[in-house]
Amino acid sequence: MPALPETHPLNTRTGASGLVRAYRGDRPEVTPVWFMRQAGRSLPEYRSLRQGRDMLDTCLDPVLASEITLQPVRRHGVDAAIFFSDIMVPLRLVGVDVTIEPGVGPVVAEPVRTPADVERLVALDPARLDEALEPIREGVRQTIAGLAEIGDGTTPLIGFAGAPFTLAAYLVAGRPSKDHLEARTLMRSHPDAWDALTRWAADVTGRFLRAQVEQGASAAQLFDSWAGSLPLEQYREHVAPASRLALDAVRDLTDASGRRVPLVHFGVGAGELYGAMDLDVDCIGVDWRVPLDQALERIDADVTVQGNLDPAVLGAPWEIVEAAIDHVLIAGSVARAHVFNLGHGVPPTADPAVLTRIVQAVHAR
Amino acid sequence: MPALPETHPLNTRTGASGLVRAYRGDRPEVTPVWFMRQAGRSLPEYRSLRQGRDMLDTCLDPVLASEITLQPVRRHGVDAAIFFSDIMVPLRLVGVDVTIEPGVGPVVAEPVRTPADVERLVALDPARLDEALEPIREGVRQTIAGLAEIGDGTTPLIGFAGAPFTLAAYLVAGRPSKDHLEARTLMRSHPDAWDALTRWAADVTGRFLRAQVEQGASAAQLFDSWAGSLPLEQYREHVAPASRLALDAVRDLTDASGRRVPLVHFGVGAGELYGAMDLDVDCIGVDWRVPLDQALERIDADVTVQGNLDPAVLGAPWEIVEAAIDHVLIAGSVARAHVFNLGHGVPPTADPAVLTRIVQAVHAR
Numbered sequence: 001m002p003a004l005p006e007t008h009p010l011n012t013r014t015g016a017s018g019l020v021r022a023y024r025g026d027r028p029e030v031t032p033v034w035f036m037r038q039a040g041r042s043l044p045e046y047r048s049l050r051q052g053r054d055m056l057d058t059c060l061d062p063v064l065a066s067e068i069t070l071q072p073v074r075r076h077g078v079d080a081a082i083f084f085s086d087i088m089v090p091l092r093l094v095g096v097d098v099t100i101e102p103g104v105g106p107v108v109a110e111p112v113r114t115p116a117d118v119e120r121l122v123a124l125d126p127a128r129l130d131e132a133l134e135p136i137r138e139g140v141r142q143t144i145a146g147l148a149e150i151g152d153g154t155t156p157l158i159g160f161a162g163a164p165f166t167l168a169a170y171l172v173a174g175r176p177s178k179d180h181l182e183a184r185t186l187m188r189s190h191p192d193a194w195d196a197l198t199r200w201a202a203d204v205t206g207r208f209l210r211a212q213v214e215q216g217a218s219a220a221q222l223f224d225s226w227a228g229s230l231p232l233e234q235y236r237e238h239v240a241p242a243s244r245l246a247l248d249a250v251r252d253l254t255d256a257s258g259r260r261v262p263l264v265h266f267g268v269g270a271g272e273l274y275g276a277m278d279l280d281v282d283c284i285g286v287d288w289r290v291p292l293d294q295a296l297e298r299i300d301a302d303v304t305v306q307g308n309l310d311p312a313v314l315g316a317p318w319e320i321v322e323a324a325i326d327h328v329l330i331a332g333s334v335a336r337a338h339v340f341n342l343g344h345g346v347p348p349t350a351d352p353a354v355l356t357r358i359v360q361a362v363h364a365r
Numbered sequence: 366m367p368a369l370p371e372t373h374p375l376n377t378r379t380g381a382s383g384l385v386r387a388y389r390g391d392r393p394e395v396t397p398v399w400f401m402r403q404a405g406r407s408l409p410e411y412r413s414l415r416q417g418r419d420m421l422d423t424c425l426d427p428v429l430a431s432e433i434t435l436q437p438v439r440r441h442g443v444d445a446a447i448f449f450s451d452i453m454v455p456l457r458l459v460g461v462d463v464t465i466e467p468g469v470g471p472v473v474a475e476p477v478r479t480p481a482d483v484e485r486l487v488a489l490d491p492a493r494l495d496e497a498l499e500p501i502r503e504g505v506r507q508t509i510a511g512l513a514e515i516g517d518g519t520t521p522l523i524g525f526a527g528a529p530f531t532l533a534a535y536l537v538a539g540r541p542s543k544d545h546l547e548a549r550t551l552m553r554s555h556p557d558a559w560d561a562l563t564r565w566a567a568d569v570t571g572r573f574l575r576a577q578v579e580q581g582a583s584a585a586q587l588f589d590s591w592a593g594s595l596p597l598e599q600y601r602e603h604v605a606p607a608s609r610l611a612l613d614a615v616r617d618l619t620d621a622s623g624r625r626v627p628l629v630h631f632g633v634g635a636g637e638l639y640g641a642m643d644l645d646v647d648c649i650g651v652d653w654r655v656p657l658d659q660a661l662e663r664i665d666a667d668v669t670v671q672g673n674l675d676p677a678v679l680g681a682p683w684e685i686v687e688a689a690i691d692h693v694l695i696a697g698s699v700a701r702a703h704v705f706n707l708g709h710g711v712p713p714t715a716d717p718a719v720l721t722r723i724v725q726a727v728h729a730r
Contacts, residue, residue, distance in 0.1 A: 181676060181714075184677035185677045185679075185681065187677070188677050188681040188685055188689075228634070229654075231653060231654045231675065233656075269593070269634065271636060288596060289594075289595065289596045290637060291598075310549070311544070312550045312552070313550075313553045349546075
């Protein structure tokens, strides 16, 4: 098992943080809290930085990416930073012609529809990323330096990558798609080509995740936006193995005491899949649709849960938000440990003041 | 209980059809099969009729609506017609400024965001529909006449309406929306206004459904496109009561032997909700994500199941389609009765020849 350098934050600053302890199964005095997509459009300081700037270009600018990552830590006092990036970044870096179109989402110039398309795609050597990921590495290093300056300097950074199925869904459809029919059709029609595609995507996204951890992220979250479109049987057979591969890319990295970097797995609308989503991870992120205690019953392992305040309550009067927070905390209390979060990303329309107040409320509970 | 006229198809022609028998709990010799959205863009004869014609205008043209409804019955030999319409039709007819924009979906000119907006909306009297629904009534009558001319004339028409939550999701967001956050925020923030909105929507959509049944539909399906965005608790408290109201609009209509018109309830991605979706209906439609036998375990009633071939297999080689059909039939065999269908609407890209072949295969099993 390759040990992370002695200077890695997990060895120097974040190992005893509430977040890392909770992921590892402890119950720190205060429930740690962060928000998926906390760095982003809900923040005016983000919107002013992004003005006129392309999404992927922003992700690949180390100064901007680290500044955006730090913004919600400064503002909300959350217990984790999550690296500001886009799941498509490693695809762009490996040579796929992809853009993020405002108001649309990821658009792939040449969709991967047939086994021949897959063959062409997987000829792009993921090893290219060793060099190409340098802007990401630099962004993470600058983020780590910035985090050391905030508060007591113990706030951990979470590394972030898209799951192979979600990458494949964009690659096959060429753009955001309802029900991901194109990808699921390829999976059904050409399972061998599909498996080659998702193994390749796992390699690509795994290298992206590993680069973040090596440079200083203290945990790693695999994010499957579209897994919820799958029946359990298909997920188990044609998706979970690739997601496991992606997680394997960081699984061997250990801190000075030999403990691995905590791994988190989250899927949107994945209520049917929890029984198959524990790929030997430390924590399962739970969507807003399923109460945490019920999700746990479906997970065949003793994991930490993360989540799952319904983003729809953010616009409600504070007493309703407060009741919903308590609801989540009570459901989370049956888990070995709980990291408070939303059940999905922060909506662009969210009022940042409400998010700050939620952090304070969770900390005060 | 108001009895349907003696001349109603349920009394004269469709009462002994496989579809009606299966909905009522029998197992006819041959498993009945139809496809959600069978009338629509997958058919070249539909595309040529629709060319240059607005969606809602088409729905409100009795000649076109009935012709489009009949097309898949002629082509595929399915065991049911489903009335070609759009869930937004009754909203347009009651006075809401709504259009269906090609490539976008329903767009509501004045979104209903606040309790004051709801108050203005519900001032539109649903009783207006008694007159305004005439084009729909005429479309149904022409469809019934057309069905009498196809095959042995016993093919039933299914009436169709959107569930109150789905209507409300469009009314509040003003257009198709990810996760239906706007509607769910109103539900959380102003439950009284929300309940007023959905009760009104139930009245409107219920009248639409009743008009179809009175004019000759032999069954009624309530379609909740967006229920899958809801946690069970919210669904039970703030959605199911309105859906029940909508179904109540047709529940009292009986055939000559005093049996009510079969009721079907379907929600997309509603795996978490099956425990609350049996609103005393005869049949639950099941999404492709949950095997029929597992869905039944979650439904606290002895119902017929409808579904649920994954639309993603339609593009696969025939032996894969065939295996998936058998998979669905085997899972459906534990139910009291089974109506074969897809687990969602026919995708516009589907090959009609495959659909025809599926009908033949299900009939031959």
